[in-house]
Amino acid sequence: MILSTPRAAKMQLRSQGPQISFAAPNRGSTVKYLFTLAGLLVSSAALARPVPVNPNVTTNDPLPVRVLDCGGSVIKQVSDRFGGPIGAPRSNGSSVGFTNGGYNVSYDTVDAIKNSRVGDHVMICLMHIPDPDKCPPGDTRGRIYTVTNLRTLESWTLPDSQHMCGGA
Structure with a gap:
């Protein structure tokens, strides 16, 4: 059976199974159909709006210093806690x-980190700063960051050290 429109093909598919052939009864309607599709594609591309991007965030931002501040960076190292490959024996x-x-570390295997690669762009947000009254002077360990890998769109929230301030 020869069908002239996708709708007719869909109706035919429902009633008789997948024996479909797209062909127009004449060449003029095929050309008209293709031009209509092309026009829809062009108009949808013309109406697409760009995604707003914060121009203040770059790949060379320093680590954030205030809670809920964010900055951009690039991954330079992915490994287990001792520098070996994640998931290796x-x-x-x-x-x-x-x-x-910046640096994040976990005693666990974090899949989002395992899926990351050197060179991936990331967004780093400072989530927690330990109470300075409870830390020895100069011991700034224990800051917690949420990092989003902009290639994989996976995130993790981890500290900058294996131990909090005042720890081992």
Whole structure:
């Protein structure tokens, strides 16, 4: 059976199974149909709006210093806690380093870090700063960051050290 429109083909598919052939009764309607489709594609592309991007965030931002501030960076290292490949025999935990000096570490294997690659762009947001009255002077460990890998769109929330301030 020869069908002239996709709707007719769909109706035919429902009633008789997948024996379909698209052909127009004449060449003029095929050309008209193709031009209509092309026009729809062009008009939808013309109406698409760009995604707003914060121009203040770059890949060279320093680590955020205030809670809920964010900045961009690039992954420079992905490994287990001891520098080996994540998931290798005898590997332990996860760690990731950034070009701005930031670092995250976990005793667990974090899939979002395992799926990351050197060179991936990330957004780093500071989520927690330990109470300075409860930390020894100069011990700034224990800041917690949420990092989103902009290639995979996976995120993790981890501290910058294996131990909090005042710890081992």
